[in-house]
Amino acid sequence: MFENLSERLSGVFDRLTKQGSLSEEDVKTALREVRVALLEADVSLPVARDFIKTVESRATGQAVTKSVTPGQQVVKIVHDALVETLRGEGDPGALKIDNPPAPILMVGLQGSGKTTTTAKLAKRLKDREGKRVLMASLDTNRPAAMEQLAILGKQIGVDTLPIVKGEDPVQIAKRAKTQAALGGYDVYMLDTAGRLHIDAELIAQAAAVRDVANPRETLLVVDGLTGQDAVNVATEFDDKIGVTGVVLTRMDGDGRGGAALSMRAITGKPIRFVGLGEKMDALETFEPDRIAGRILG
Ligand code: GDP
Numbered sequence: 001m002f003e004n005l006s007e008r009l010s011g012v013f014d015r016l017t018k019q020g021s022l023s024e025e026d027v028k029t030a031l032r033e034v035r036v037a038l039l040e041a042d043v044s045l046p047v048a049r050d051f052i053k054t055v056e057s058r059a060t061g062q063a064v065t066k067s068v069t070p071g072q073q074v075v076k077i078v079h080d081a082l083v084e085t086l087r088g089e090g091d092p093g094a095l096k097i098d099n100p101p102a103p104i105l106m107v108g109l110q111g112s113g114k115t116t117t118t119a120k121l122a123k124r125l126k127d128r129e130g131k132r133v134l135m136a137s138l139d140t141n142r143p144a145a146m147e148q149l150a151i152l153g154k155q156i157g158v159d160t161l162p163i164v165k166g167e168d169p170v171q172i173a174k175r176a177k178t179q180a181a182l183g184g185y186d187v188y189m190l191d192t193a194g195r196l197h198i199d200a201e202l203i204a205q206a207a208a209v210r211d212v213a214n215p216r217e218t219l220l221v222v223d224g225l226t227g228q229d230a231v232n233v234a235t236e237f238d239d240k241i242g243v244t245g246v247v248l249t250r251m252d253g254d255g256r257g258g259a260a261l262s263m264r265a266i267t268g269k270p271i272r273f274v275g276l277g278e279k280m281d282a283l284e285t286f287e288p289d290r291i292a293g294r295i296l297g
Helices: 006-015 026-041 045-059 070-086 114-129 143-156 169-182 200-213 228-240 257-265 288-296
Strands: 103-107 133-135 187-191 216-222 244-251 273-276 282-284
Touching: 006 026, 006 070, 026 045, 026 070, 026 257, 026 288, 045 070, 045 257, 070 257, 070 288, 103 114, 103 200, 103 228, 114 133, 114 143, 114 187, 114 216, 114 273, 133 143, 133 169, 143 200, 169 187, 169 200, 200 228, 216 228, 228 257, 244 257, 244 282, 257 273, 257 288
Parallel strands: 103 187, 103 216, 133 187, 216 244, 244 273
Antiparallel strands: 273 282
16 A cells, blocks of 8 residues: 555655765655655654654765665664654563552543453463453443453453442442452552543543552553544543553554654653454554554555
């Protein structure tokens, strides 16, 4: 569907004068193509613009190595700059879950993949780190969502907090906390209610739960295919609730992952995991290198 950036750039450089180093004009011309590639990958315009500026100053005047074409060289400079922007501090997969029972708060809009991701992450913690995990659904508006988490729990062999009708989310969070302590769990995960849009009630509820649980990690789950919307959602949740990391779902889809770059550049929050399918093991630690490659096509 997309023309490869390296191919596009070789075309551009074929038309330019051959020199020993990348001239300002070469770089400018090449970066026009890069900008188009970024926008096609759904990177937001201001982020693309800033990014191009950084790369421009870095690339201009660089000596062209014999072993690569100028086009390949620009692609490498762009790739490295993308990885730098995308990379957060430390290991994205290392969650702060010492001091058991460690609470993890899962937030996000309805349909983002929050419940699925909660279960995927619980499975990962169990299988890879040998953690005992308790999951609780706080979505009292949607009994089907609570049921869904219980079903997933059975499937992956992770306990879920029994459903008690009539409790509100804060009561459920308190019960999860008590149960996690009494039951000797290492981690308890709170799958908060989602809505189709962010509204005051959703935020107030998530904040009340946060205050009760005092989470070590608050992970925001966003649909990686929603581009700029995903970034707006992240900004809002971070302002109102405070998030410690982002999980981008549906990265197995057709999207080119530009939301990842905008997300990092605008919110500054680290991307911790990516969802790569509906199956319970389709969750991977975020790898900047892979997303950079994908954004460049
Ligand atoms: P929630 O409303 O945010 O809790 O969303 P769900 O966890 O119920 O997920 C909604 C749908 O998206 C389900 O059909 C999931 O199987 C699917 N889903 C979740 N994560 C991914 C992913 O990474 N890739 C794909 N392809 N589908 C996903």
